[in-house]
Every structure is written in C-alpha cells, then in structure tokens.
Amino acid sequence: MTYCYEYPRPAVTVDVVAFTVQQKRLQVLLVKRRKPPFAGAWALPGGFVGIDEPLEAAASRELAEETGVKEAYLEQLYTYGDPQRDPRGRVISVAYFALLPADAPVRASGGDDAARAQWLPADHLPPLAFDHADILAYAIRRLRYKLEYSAVGFQLLPATFTLSELQQVYEVILGEKLDKRNFRRRILRAGIIEPTPHHRGGGGRPARLYRYKADAVAEVKARRLFP
Amino acid sequence: MTYCYEYPRPAVTVDVVAFTVQQKRLQVLLVKRRKPPFAGAWALPGGFVGIDEPLEAAASRELAEETGVKEAYLEQLYTYGDPQRDPRGRVISVAYFALLPADAPVRASGGDDAARAQWLPADHLPPLAFDHADILAYAIRRLRYKLEYSAVGFQLLPATFTLSELQQVYEVILGEKLDKRNFRRRILRAGIIEPTPHHRGGGGRPARLYRYKADAVAEVKARRLFP
DNA sequence: CCAAAAGTGTTTGCTCTACACCCATGG
DNA sequence: CCATGGGTGTAGAGCAAACACTTTTGG
Numbered sequence: 001m002t003y004c005y006e007y008p009r010p011a012v013t014v015d016v017v018a019f020t021v022q023q024k025r026l027q028v029l030l031v032k033r034r035k036p037p038f039a040g041a042w043a044l045p046g047g048f049v050g051i052d053e054p055l056e057a058a059a060s061r062e063l064a065e066e067t068g069v070k071e072a073y074l075e076q077l078y079t080y081g082d083p084q085r086d087p088r089g090r091v092i093s094v095a096y097f098a099l100l101p102a103d104a105p106v107r108a109s110g111g112d113d114a115a116r117a118q119w120l121p122a123d124h125l126p127p128l129a130f131d132h133a134d135i136l137a138y139a140i141r142r143l144r145y146k147l148e149y150s151a152v153g154f155q156l157l158p159a160t161f162t163l164s165e166l167q168q169v170y171e172v173i174l175g176e177k178l179d180k181r182n183f184r185r186r187i188l189r190a191g192i193i194e195p196t197p198h199h200r201g202g203g204g205r206p207a208r209l210y211r212y213k214a215d216a217v218a219e220v221k222a223r224r225l226f227p
Numbered sequence: 228m229t230y231c232y233e234y235p236r237p238a239v240t241v242d243v244v245a246f247t248v249q250q251k252r253l254q255v256l257l258v259k260r261r262k263p264p265f266a267g268a269w270a271l272p273g274g275f276v277g278i279d280e281p282l283e284a285a286a287s288r289e290l291a292e293e294t295g296v297k298e299a300y301l302e303q304l305y306t307y308g309d310p311q312r313d314p315r316g317r318v319i320s321v322a323y324f325a326l327l328p329a330d331a332p333v334r335a336s337g338g339d340d341a342a343r344a345q346w347l348p349a350d351h352l353p354p355l356a357f358d359h360a361d362i363l364a365y366a367i368r369r370l371r372y373k374l375e376y377s378a379v380g381f382q383l384l385p386a387t388f389t390l391s392e393l394q395q396v397y398e399v400i401l402g403e404k405l406d407k408r409n410f411r412r413r414i415l416r417a418g419i420i421e422p423t424p425h426h427r428g429g430g431g432r433p434a435r436l437y438r439y440k441a442d443a444v445a446e447v448k449a450r451r452l453f454p
Numbered sequence: 455c456c457a458a459a460a461g462t463g464t465t466t467g468c469t470c471t472a473c474a475c476c477c478a479t480g481g
Numbered sequence: 482c483c484a485t486g487g488g489t490g491t492a493g494a495g496c497a498a499a500c501a502c503t504t505t506t507g508g
Contacts, residue, residue, distance in 0.1 A: 008278045009236040012308075012319055051235045051317055055308035079306045079321050081239075081282035090278055092239055092321075094306050164460075181462070182498065204459030205505035391487075408489070409471070431486030432478040 010081075010090040014059045015046035015132065017077065017139035018067070018098040020106070020119065021156050021169050027119040028136060030128070031066060034116065037087050038129030044136065045117060046093065059096035066117040068107045073099040073155040077139055085131045097139045099155035147173055151192045154212045160196055162207035163187070237308075237317040241286045242273035242359065244304065244366035245294070245325040247333070247346065248383050248396050254346040255363065257355070258293060261343070264314050265356030271363065272344060273320065286323035293344040295334045300326040300382040304366055312358045324366045326382035374400055378419045381439045387423055389434035390414070 018029035030042040045066040049058040056074060064070050077095040085091065100106065106119075120126070122140060127133070146152050153169050154161065167183050187193065194213050199206040245256035257269040272293040276285040283301060291297050304322040312318065327333065333346075347353070349367060354360070373379050380396050381388065394410050414420065421440050426433040 007238075007275055010239050010276065010278060011234075012237050012239060048234055049237065049308070049319075051237060052310045054310060055306065055319070076305060078303060079282065081276070081321070083279045083281060092276075092282070092319075094308070094319075162460085179499075180460090181500085184461085186497090201506070202459070204457075204507080205461080207460055389487085406472075407487090408473085411488085413470090428479070429486070430480080431484075432488075434487055 010092045012049045013046050013091055013093045014049055014055060014062060015044040015080075015093050015095045015135060016059050016063050016074075016098055017044055017095065017136055018063055018072070018100055019122070019139075019143060019156065020100040020104070021102055021172055022119060024168065024172055026122040026140075026172055028122045028125070029066060029117060030120050032116045032118075033129055041129040042120070042126050043129040044095075044132045049094075055094050056096070059094075059098070063098055067100070067104070069100060069104045072101075072104070073152065077135070077142060080131055080135060082131065093135075095135045095139070097142065099143075099152060101156060101158050103158040144174060151187070151190055154193065160198070160209040160211045162200060162209060164207060166193075166210070237319045239276045240273050240318055240320045241276055241282060241289060242271040242307075242320050242322045242362060243286050243290050243293075243301075243325055244271055244322065244363055245290055245299070245327055246349070246366075246370060246383065247327040247331070248329055248399055249346065251395065251399055253349040253367075253399055255349045255352070256293060256344055257347050258345075259343045260356055268356040269347070269353050270356040271322075271359045276321075282321050283323070286321075286325070290325055294327070294331070296327060296331045299328075299331070300379065304362070304369060307358055307362060309358065320362075322362045322366070324369065326370075326379060328383060328385050330385040371401060378414070378417055381420065387425070387436040387438045389427060389436060391434060393420075393437070 016029075020027050020029075029045060031045050033039055033041050033043050045062050047058070047062050047065075049055060053061075056076070059074055059076075060070075060072075063072060063074070075097055077097045079092065079094045081092040083090055085093070122136075125133075125136070128136065143152075147170060153166055153173075156169050157165060163184055164180075166187065167178060167180065170183070171178055192212055193210045196209045196211055198209045200209055243256070247254050247256075256272060258272050260266050260268050260270050272289050274285070274289050274292075276282060280288075283303070286301055286303075287297075287299075290299060290301070302324055304324045306319065306321045308319040310317055312320070349363075352360075352363070355363065370379075374397060380393055380400075383396050384392060390411055391407075393414065394405060394407065397410070398405055419439055420437045423436045423438055425436045427436055
C-alpha cells in the first residue's frame, strides 16, 4: 500500500440524506455543526471514509451514529467533488440517500453524540453548510422521481401498513392529492405488496394491513406507477 | 490546506465509459494496460484526479487524452469504492459515461500516447481489468434506460442527421427493431429535434436532415419515449 | 344513530401498437 | 424503368383519469 507520495490526495467523505415521514411531512435528518467552518449551521450527517471501509458501509455507519438505526434503505446518490466545496481543502463527498420507516427506533436528539441530530421538515429548511443544500435538493428530486416509477414508498413505513398510510406517504412526498381508487388499483396491480390477514382499528372501520413482498424488493420493475 | 495527517487517504480516480456507434454496433473505448496490475488486459480509460481539478474536468481530460475529443456528452455514472477493487491499495473511482458523435474526430489508435486506445464492440468484449466489467455493464444498462425515457440518442450522431440514422442508433442500442412510423411520430412529438431545410442524397430518395434544438438539451423532459 | 375512515366499478378519452403502400432520386 | 431508401395514416386495444356511494366499527 502506497500512501501520500506521488500525488497529494483529496479527502473522501460520505454524506447521508436521510428521509422519513412524520406528522404528514417529509422530514430530513440534519446535524448542527459545532466546529468551524459553518459552526452553528445545519449540515447533512457525514464523515470520513475509513481507509479499508466500503463506501456504503461508511454511509451506513454515519447513519447509525446519528440515529442508532442499523438497517435502512440506502442508495448512492451522486459524488460531489468541486475543489471549492470545502474551505479546508479538497474534499470529495459521496452522497447517499436513506429512507427510514416511520417507526424506526430513531434516537435523534437523544444520546450523547447524537444530541445534535434532528429531523427537520423538508419544506421548511434552514440554510445549510457547504453545498449541502444542492445535495438535498437533488435527493428530493430523486426521491420524487423514484417514487413515480419504482415503488420505494413502503421503505418509509413499518413492516405492515394500511393502504391509506401508504397513500399518505405518496401524497406527502409528491406534494399532491391522489385518487384513492386509482391509487389502490395501481399499487396492487404492481404486485409489490400483498395483504396480510390482519386489520388495524382506528377512528372508523378497521383497515386491512399489507406488507411488501420480499421478492419484490429485488425485482423493482422499472415501470412507472404515477405519471 | 491540510494533507496527509490525521488519516490515511484513499486515492481518487475517474474512469470513463465512452460510447459511440459505428458499423451498426455500439462501440466502447478501451485501452490496453502496459503496466501491472493487469498488464496486457483491456481497461477503461481513466486516471487520477488532480488535487485542484473538478471531477468532470478530470473525466473530460482523460477522454481527450485518449481520443483528442474535447467536447462530448458526459455524465456521472456511479462511484466505485470497494476496498479490494485495486490490488495496489485503496482507490475510489468515480465513473463517467460519455457519448461521442459518430463523426467525432477521434484519433483512437492514432497518436503516440493514445496508440493503445481502441473502439471495441460492446456485444463482444474481452475480459477487463479491475471491476471494469461491472462498470461497463452498468453503463450499458443506464444508456439503454436513458434512451427510453429521455432522448440522448442524438448525442451519438453528427450535428445534422436523418431520422433513419437516428432510428438505427436506437435500434443498435436497444437491440431490437422499431416501427418506422411510430418512431418518427414519437421522436417528433417529443419536440427535441427539428427539421432543417436540407436533404441528403443516398441510395434512394434524399432524406430530410434534422438537428436537435439547442434549448431542448437543457429541458430533457423526464418523459418516457420508448416503453 | 352518528361520526369516521375503509372499501369498491364504470365510463370516457387518450396513447400505444400493428400494419402496407406511394414517393423521389440515381443509375 | 428499376432499385433503393424516404415518407405517410388509421383502426383497435389497453391504460389512465374522473367520479360517489356503501360498509364497518367506536362512541
């Protein structure tokens, strides 16, 4: 292994854009920076990639450090490498996006190290450090887009859920009302979720619970669901 | 600027998957490695990212070094960071994909440094060095996919072209015959190309020449063209 | 029995697909 | 006049969009 001769090397980090849906809003996980640069500003959780650490493992680790959540849908987003993006020097950042179930055991603003991590609503964001506003904007675009043709929506829900809950996730993210009957027909025809025998009572008639088929996660058809 | 203390840093490279269409086949630009590891094997063109060089600039430079082509459609593909992907040590590679017009002034297998760069048909590839076979497979998938919903096809053609030429590009890449009338209707309705007043004679009736609208390149609608 | 949320079909318009013949030029 | 590739329209099928009432439970 040869390090640090021949050429100077950039630092490599991962940044994670973690989404969840709470209180009928799309929420993003942000941390408050304590050190300069941008001390006091909000930023995406992230950090350096270990020299023997796979990129996705680094993203997963950063996410776990801030939330305590070990398992989540995680996908590489884009790599940001503008030489000026970090005033301290050349830092190349591989951005990931993560979807957390609404019931994930998140300890944001809980433990010692994670005290600074918080969910903030995506439609009402403060200014962000570095180029994180760009990264976040792109992540939201990609999330909307993915929702339209694949069917990652249920990654934001518990293991079982009602169709109304699923529809609400779609409405929150796409920012528009959807027709109940058309939504159900399409989501069922897509064949990625299946009914369970259970129901959940609430303010009215109990709703059937659904779960996603395990095999469907793999073969996420590249078919458009919501034009 | 602080380099090389605190943590060891990975090396960062770019690799470029450059496509063109020649002889009714999709061709990929590859170079023959002269040094170990994988000496003698084919590989994607690529190299280290300069410490003050933007990522896309590095990709563009590598492409120009191998082909002499300065301007081409270039898009970030994915970042490969498996710790074992390079036997020499930790190397993170940001992969790009490039589309070159059929008439680009490519000097592959021409000049001194570029003597080793060659176009090889994508459907008949030799084993590749590192994880380049994975990268290439993904690039082809992405190319097909992009062709279906956006309309990058004309990036593989000269500034003006006939509809038959454009259709042939689509057929070569998608690997299936398309209906002439349906193809024309859709590609014209998409509004990204426009007729010129000129025609080109050939073996039969002269064909109208088209060009892509300059403004259309920006607003590549995310609308599916070929389901 | 009333409030609250779940569940369920049909009609209409549009888009995609399949398909076959005439046209303009060069040799 | 013949060979070569360029250019054009329509009918049928499948999909998406709009739309309102009945059902089940808890209080």
